[in-house]
Amino acid sequence: MNHPHPPFGAKRPFPDALLTELQSLLGERVSTKDAVREHHGRDESPFDPMLPDAVAFAHSTDEVAQIVKLCGKYNVPIIPYGAGSSLEGHLLAVVGGLSLDLSEMNQVVSINAEDLTATVQPGLSRKALNEALRDTGLFFPIDPGADASIGGMCATRASGTNAVRYGTMRENVLALTVVLADGRVIKTGTRARKSSAGYDLTRVFVGSEGTLGIITEATVRLYPQPEAVSAAICAFPSMGDAVNCVIQTIQLGVPIARVEFVDALAVRAINRHSKLTLPETPTLFFEFHGSENGVAEQAETVQSLAADNGGHNFEWATRTEDRNRMWSARHSAYFAMLQLKPGCRAVTTDVCVPISRLAECVAETEADLQASSLPCPIVGHVGDGNFHVAILIDPDKPAEIEEAERINQRIVERAIRMDGTCTGEHGIGLHKMTFLVTEHGEDAIDVMRSIKAALDPHNLFNPGKIFDMRAAS
Amino acid sequence: MNHPHPPFGAKRPFPDALLTELQSLLGERVSTKDAVREHHGRDESPFDPMLPDAVAFAHSTDEVAQIVKLCGKYNVPIIPYGAGSSLEGHLLAVVGGLSLDLSEMNQVVSINAEDLTATVQPGLSRKALNEALRDTGLFFPIDPGADASIGGMCATRASGTNAVRYGTMRENVLALTVVLADGRVIKTGTRARKSSAGYDLTRVFVGSEGTLGIITEATVRLYPQPEAVSAAICAFPSMGDAVNCVIQTIQLGVPIARVEFVDALAVRAINRHSKLTLPETPTLFFEFHGSENGVAEQAETVQSLAADNGGHNFEWATRTEDRNRMWSARHSAYFAMLQLKPGCRAVTTDVCVPISRLAECVAETEADLQASSLPCPIVGHVGDGNFHVAILIDPDKPAEIEEAERINQRIVERAIRMDGTCTGEHGIGLHKMTFLVTEHGEDAIDVMRSIKAALDPHNLFNPGKIFDMRAAS
Numbered sequence: 001m002n003h004p005h006p007p008f009g010a011k012r013p014f015p016d017a018l019l020t021e022l023q024s025l026l027g028e029r030v031s032t033k034d035a036v037r038e039h040h041g042r043d044e045s046p047f048d049p050m051l052p053d054a055v056a057f058a059h060s061t062d063e064v065a066q067i068v069k070l071c072g073k074y075n076v077p078i079i080p081y082g083a084g085s086s087l088e089g090h091l092l093a094v095v096g097g098l099s100l101d102l103s104e105m106n107q108v109v110s111i112n113a114e115d116l117t118a119t120v121q122p123g124l125s126r127k128a129l130n131e132a133l134r135d136t137g138l139f140f141p142i143d144p145g146a147d148a149s150i151g152g153m154c155a156t157r158a159s160g161t162n163a164v165r166y167g168t169m170r171e172n173v174l175a176l177t178v179v180l181a182d183g184r185v186i187k188t189g190t191r192a193r194k195s196s197a198g199y200d201l202t203r204v205f206v207g208s209e210g211t212l213g214i215i216t217e218a219t220v221r222l223y224p225q226p227e228a229v230s231a232a233i234c235a236f237p238s239m240g241d242a243v244n245c246v247i248q249t250i251q252l253g254v255p256i257a258r259v260e261f262v263d264a265l266a267v268r269a270i271n272r273h274s275k276l277t278l279p280e281t282p283t284l285f286f287e288f289h290g291s292e293n294g295v296a297e298q299a300e301t302v303q304s305l306a307a308d309n310g311g312h313n314f315e316w317a318t319r320t321e322d323r324n325r326m327w328s329a330r331h332s333a334y335f336a337m338l339q340l341k342p343g344c345r346a347v348t349t350d351v352c353v354p355i356s357r358l359a360e361c362v363a364e365t366e367a368d369l370q371a372s373s374l375p376c377p378i379v380g381h382v383g384d385g386n387f388h389v390a391i392l393i394d395p396d397k398p399a400e401i402e403e404a405e406r407i408n409q410r411i412v413e414r415a416i417r418m419d420g421t422c423t424g425e426h427g428i429g430l431h432k433m434t435f436l437v438t439e440h441g442e443d444a445i446d447v448m449r450s451i452k453a454a455l456d457p458h459n460l461f462n463p464g465k466i467f468d469m470r471a472a473s
Numbered sequence: 474m475n476h477p478h479p480p481f482g483a484k485r486p487f488p489d490a491l492l493t494e495l496q497s498l499l500g501e502r503v504s505t506k507d508a509v510r511e512h513h514g515r516d517e518s519p520f521d522p523m524l525p526d527a528v529a530f531a532h533s534t535d536e537v538a539q540i541v542k543l544c545g546k547y548n549v550p551i552i553p554y555g556a557g558s559s560l561e562g563h564l565l566a567v568v569g570g571l572s573l574d575l576s577e578m579n580q581v582v583s584i585n586a587e588d589l590t591a592t593v594q595p596g597l598s599r600k601a602l603n604e605a606l607r608d609t610g611l612f613f614p615i616d617p618g619a620d621a622s623i624g625g626m627c628a629t630r631a632s633g634t635n636a637v638r639y640g641t642m643r644e645n646v647l648a649l650t651v652v653l654a655d656g657r658v659i660k661t662g663t664r665a666r667k668s669s670a671g672y673d674l675t676r677v678f679v680g681s682e683g684t685l686g687i688i689t690e691a692t693v694r695l696y697p698q699p700e701a702v703s704a705a706i707c708a709f710p711s712m713g714d715a716v717n718c719v720i721q722t723i724q725l726g727v728p729i730a731r732v733e734f735v736d737a738l739a740v741r742a743i744n745r746h747s748k749l750t751l752p753e754t755p756t757l758f759f760e761f762h763g764s765e766n767g768v769a770e771q772a773e774t775v776q777s778l779a780a781d782n783g784g785h786n787f788e789w790a791t792r793t794e795d796r797n798r799m800w801s802a803r804h805s806a807y808f809a810m811l812q813l814k815p816g817c818r819a820v821t822t823d824v825c826v827p828i829s830r831l832a833e834c835v836a837e838t839e840a841d842l843q844a845s846s847l848p849c850p851i852v853g854h855v856g857d858g859n860f861h862v863a864i865l866i867d868p869d870k871p872a873e874i875e876e877a878e879r880i881n882q883r884i885v886e887r888a889i890r891m892d893g894t895c896t897g898e899h900g901i902g903l904h905k906m907t908f909l910v911t912e913h914g915e916d917a918i919d920v921m922r923s924i925k926a927a928l929d930p931h932n933l934f935n936p937g938k939i940f941d942m943r944a945a946s
Contacts, residue, residue, distance in 0.1 A: 253697030
């Protein structure tokens with residue numbers, strides 16, 4: 001059964017002559033093997049795979065530029081591919097074309113410790129970057145659940161558990177090298193921390209989901225590793241109590257580094273997957289960064305706010321290995337939740353609302369979920385007002401798919417009604433195209449379409465994603 | 474003597490019929506009086522005034538949309554006008570047209586204290602916003618020298634002394650209401666703290682200098698007023714010592730709120746203007762925000778770093794009135810510097826470099842300035858790597874103008890060579906158009922041009938600024 005998706009145009013032809021030219025450029029690094037195409041025609045979304053006609057593995061900006069020129073010559077779409085961890089169908093070759101795999105462009109180009117910047121190739125993963133930074137006393141904070149590529153994280157404007165303190169990819173990319181649709185290469189910025197020099201091209205490409213250009217290098221901001229870190233887990237009587245604790249924390253200006261909500265069902269999944277014994281009740285995971293005294297002070301304030309809101313079982317993880325186990329459990333929540341229902345796929349919601357509406361939004365959502373027969377654990381980056389419901393479906397059961405999409409739609413429409421967004425960090429891809437229109441309105445989408453048409457007039461880059469070009473005015 | 478500027482096209486006609494239609498829409502709120510046009514045809518840049526044909530005072534988004542449609546009908550340019558504090562010629566009517574004064578759209582639309590957001594009209598000034606926030610325990614941190622309008626600050630991607638801690642307008646605008654060139658009105662975002670919903674339209678307009686649309690509402694981020702604040706002034710033997718102190722502060726991760734550099738000549742100007750008696754030597758102004766203990770700890774760390782770098786006369790301003798006097802002196806530095814040379818105008822540089830290059834960049838710049846006969850005080854937001862040289866010229870002396878532009882060019886080219894930018898916070902306007910090309914390259918400017926052409930095909934909005942459309946490929 002195909003998961004329902006928006007309509008897209010007919011498959012575009014992939015001429016043999018293009019394959020020949022790509023082979024003469026890349027040799028063995030272009031493939032039409034089924035296994036390779038299958039690997040590149042899927043992601044972590046609920047959609048069935050849609051395979052590209054071929055896969056190319058690029059090794060340099062110059063190669064990417066040549067590949068783009070060749071695909072342009074034959075009017076063949078290009079879908080940039082990083083780690084394959086998209087949740088929204090970004091990587092699916094909806095009208096065929098070339099999957100451009102950038103995972104072998106995974107070098108650290110430079111680390112400028114004095115300036116707190118690193119320049120990296122797009123295929124480098126976030127964990128590999130932090131590995132490379134280990135001896136510098138610095139770290140890169142953006143941490144989506146998966147070990148995503150930096151290029152993919154730029155493309156989806158990703159964030160994760162540290163965003164409440166350190167921001168998202170929106171705030172943490174200083175400059176990009178981008179291959180344009182005609183094969184020209186631009187740099188969108190410098191290593192200066194701020195700039196008013198013309199249009200913000202960096203942020204035109206951050207979040208463009210591969211539809212405007214191919215990112216071949218990124219300069220990102222780094223942060224000094226905090227002198228002291230402490231983390232804690234606290235159980236709450238209800239989700240509302242947990243959320244109120246977070247709102248009060250933010251409003252007091254406590255510079256909390258991480259604050260993650262996990263509902264009772266998600267705690268159960270995490271306990272099973274990571275062999276923990278947390279109380280299976282609404283829970284917050286906290287982390288504090290700062291000086292020894294600063295961390296102690298933050299922790300004391302938050303522990304007192306937690307107590308005011310009925311928090312109990314406040315459990316500290318001060319040793320590095322305890323903290324790592326705790327956050328590794330949180331980061332594996334997605335895969336842990338999938339194991340609640342063997343053979344399932346997840347329809348993952350990603351709404352983000354103003355924090356004043358968060359308790360209400362989650363409470364109404366919980367009522368929806370209780371009325372459903374599907375297991376629907378909730379995790380959330382509550383400091384940002386962002387939470388995920390993993391609606392676990394049997395992809396072979398149309399009724400379950402339909403129910404999941406119905407729940408998803410209610411959650412998204414509720415969030416938009418509360419002046420929030422349909423996606424805090426996963427992007428639109430194929431899955432939220434209709435919601436994007438609800439959120440922004442047709443006129444704003446028209447502006448996006450006109451930018452797309454200006455930068456990629458032949459719709460070469462990742463066609464069929466974010467919005468429907470065919471409706472262009 | 475006209476200050477030299479880039480070439481622009483012929484004046485565009487302003488038909489009487491348009492004036493009649495504007496009058497029937499706005500009544501007395503459209504003016505062609507010389508005094509009003511003169512007020513709106515100038516700014517704080519070194520350029521001579523260039524007057525608009527008429528000035529309209531809008532009171533609502535709907536009125537702006539109607540004005541835009543009327544101007545579109547007659548192909549007459551529109552230059553949005555806020556507080557008139559541009560330093561780069563943004564407001565000059567280089568090919569004539571209508572100055573659209575938004576200063577009477579100066580209401581706070583809503584303050585959402587729980588969410589730390591405010592939605593305001595574009596003519597509201599930053600000080601007026603903070604006045605409106607006084608009883609909420611919150612504040613809006615972005616503080617350019619002038620009491621600029623929020624709309625103008627969006628348009629130039631402004632920042633100021635707090636950017637090292639709180640970011641710039643790039644990071645602090647959540648959503649805009651924008652009137653497009655065809656009169657349609659869009660909202661670019663929601664009040665959610667983060668979003669991956671399609672292209673980042675908010676940041677397409679932030680920094681677009683009035684060339685892509687008219688901003689009629691902005692939702693900005695607010696911050697809790699810190700529990701404790703302390704400030705200090707410290708004198709250093711040399712600029713290099715002061716800058717090294719700042720680099721070490723940033724690298725240690727001290728969350729310093731403000732750190733401002735003022736050179737000996739600028740201190741002299743400030744002393745005279747604000748009746749202070751600071752030692753006339755390179756000086757840093759510091760401010761620390763946090764809890765009582767946190768502020769004490771930060772201050773202790775920085776005081777010790779300052780001592781390591783030869784800092785002396787460390788003078789604390791802990792009382793609110795002392796701090797206000799200190800920062801008011803710093804904020805009036807621009808006008809204080811102008812008084813160093815009666816009747817002068819300032820050519821103000823605005824480069825921003827990676828902080829590792831800052832000491833070198835300022836030292837080489839100082840050598841340039843010592844070789845000049847012009848008074849050139851320096852102030853800088855050194856935590857960001859951004860500094861300003863105010864080159865004080867007699868606008869009637871061509872040789873001084875020429876020398877100022879020669880110094881400016883050397884400073885900008887040096888900054889770009891050091892992987893920095895020609896403008897950290899003032900924007901491009903008319904004054905840095907050639908430098909924008911040096912910094913970004915023609916191909917990146919072409920991308921900006923194609924975005925401009927897509928959003929404003931008839932070049933209605935602030936024509937002749939940022940880049941030359943006539944060179945469009």
